[in-house]
Amino acid sequence: MTAHHDKNNNNKKQWQLATKVIHAGSGHDDPHGALASPLYQTSTFKFADADQGSARFAGEEAGYIYSRLGNPTTHELETRVAELEGYEAAAAAATGMGAIAACTMVFLRAGDHIVVSDAIYGCSFALFSELFERFGVHADFVDLNDTDALQQSLQDNTRLVFLETPANPHLKLVDIAAVSQVIAGRDIRLIVDNTFMTPLLQQPKQQGADLVVHSATKFLNGHGDVVAGIVCGSAEDIALIKGTTLKDMGATISPHDAWLILRGLKTLDVRMQRHCENAEKVADFLVQHPGVRKVYYPGLADHPHHHLIGTQMKHAGAVIALELEGDEAQARYFLNQLQMIPLAVSLGDAETLIQHPASMTHSPYTPEARQKAGITDTLVRIAVGLEAADDIIADLQQALTASQQRWQQTA
Numbered sequence: 001m002t003a004h005h006d007k008n009n010n011n012k013k014q015w016q017l018a019t020k021v022i023h024a025g026s027g028h029d030d031p032h033g034a035l036a037s038p039l040y041q042t043s044t045f046k047f048a049d050a051d052q053g054s055a056r057f058a059g060e061e062a063g064y065i066y067s068r069l070g071n072p073t074t075h076e077l078e079t080r081v082a083e084l085e086g087y088e089a090a091a092a093a094a095t096g097m098g099a100i101a102a103c104t105m106v107f108l109r110a111g112d113h114i115v116v117s118d119a120i121y122g123c124s125f126a127l128f129s130e131l132f133e134r135f136g137v138h139a140d141f142v143d144l145n146d147t148d149a150l151q152q153s154l155q156d157n158t159r160l161v162f163l164e165t166p167a168n169p170h171l172k173l174v175d176i177a178a179v180s181q182v183i184a185g186r187d188i189r190l191i192v193d194n195t196f197m198t199p200l201l202q203q204p205k206q207q208g209a210d211l212v213v214h215s216a217t218k219f220l221n222g223h224g225d226v227v228a229g230i231v232c233g234s235a236e237d238i239a240l241i242k243g244t245t246l247k248d249m250g251a252t253i254s255p256h257d258a259w260l261i262l263r264g265l266k267t268l269d270v271r272m273q274r275h276c277e278n279a280e281k282v283a284d285f286l287v288q289h290p291g292v293r294k295v296y297y298p299g300l301a302d303h304p305h306h307h308l309i310g311t312q313m314k315h316a317g318a319v320i321a322l323e324l325e326g327d328e329a330q331a332r333y334f335l336n337q338l339q340m341i342p343l344a345v346s347l348g349d350a351e352t353l354i355q356h357p358a359s360m361t362h363s364p365y366t367p368e369a370r371q372k373a374g375i376t377d378t379l380v381r382i383a384v385g386l387e388a389a390d391d392i393i394a395d396l397q398q399a400l401t402a403s404q405q406r407w408q409q410t411a
């Protein structure tokens with residue numbers, strides 16, 4: 001370890017997040033002094049001799065074995081994101097769903113019960129409501145802002161509360177600290193999906209989350225060229241996840257994808273600033289447009305949980321949902337009119353993306369569950385990107401004008 005590294009390590013706790021996205025975890029000792037993190041694109045690692053191999057497998061000697069179990073590039077990513085979220089450790093996964101499955105199943109066995117926020121990403125809903133049920137774990141989907149409903153949903157066998165805030169797709173917020181207070185003193189872990197915020201806008205550990213999970217596919221990577229996930233928590237919980245659900249079910253990240261996310265993370269702070277500025281401008285535009293019936297964006301003063309901005313979260317983020325005047329066909333017509341903005345699921349990319357949750361990201365919900373969660377058939381979700389805000393707005397404007405004309409003709 002060089003003097004330079006020692007100095008960095010002594011100061012790193014005081015670093016601001018804008019510095020940590022670049023420097024945290026980058027203590028690699030490349031023999032050539034490479035500035036960028038080396039990519040250890042290897043499946044396996046050579047042992048010096050048989051004793052070393054068996055000692056590593058027995059956990060008696062630190063060191064790498066095989067990339068499903070750990071890899072230096074992956075480790076660098078895990079260290080950086082853990083520091084950003086304020087946890088001791090992290091485990092990277094092949095996808096966000098891989099991370100969610102690994103960090104929930106590890107704490108569950110047949111007969112257990114979990115409580116989940118009523119609006120979450122469609123595949124998380126499918127995992128908890130369908131797959132878990134097949135293995136004897138029952139999930140109740142609850143409005144977690146209703147403290148009485150949360151209290152009543154808790155059972156002796158409840159092991160986890162899982163929530164997303166802001167919720168995909170309509171940006172409902174959950175007061176994490178309030179949930180944490182209700183479950184305090186029980187043997188229940190609180191897991192927060194922080195994908196929509198990133199640690200730069202919200203650090204759920206400060207509100208009492210035991211684990212924080214991300215789809216790293218989104219803002220963390222930021223360039224739309226990777227699918228990945230990551231979960232942060234105590235060293236003990238992360239060691240358990242790495243040693244069981246990740247090791248034996250195998251949703252481990254590719255070192256190349258970890259390397260791309262490390263690169264993407266360096267610009268997270270500047271990207272989030274631009275994402276947020278653009279989203280505010282787009283929300284302001286949508287609110288005043290006569291063809292738009294409702295805009296869901298926590299940054300707007302009429303959002304029911306607007307008060308959480310400035311306390312739980314630093315900013316409303318860059319995802320907006322809206323309802324157009326008209327029916328579902330009208331929403332589809334509008335999507336088809338866009339010229340620059342791609343019709344695509346995902347979020348957090350340089351490109352602004354737009355999609356129809358009821359038939360796309362939230363199609364795994366039953367129609368009844370969608371209705372209960374407030375995910376209407378006319379809802380459209382915009383993940384605001386990094387383009388010039390005027391160009392995003394101009395594309396939305398021309399598509400809204402065209403669809404308004406259609407609606408006036410049909411109505």
Ligand code: 4LM
Pocket residue numbers: 095096097098121123124164168193195196214215216217227228229345346347361
């Ligand atoms: C989408 N979302 O919404 P992977 N958690 C949240 C998410 O939004 C997602 C995942 C986990 C979308 C994907 C098509 C809050 C995904 C799952 O896709 O497995 O990395 O993350 O558009």
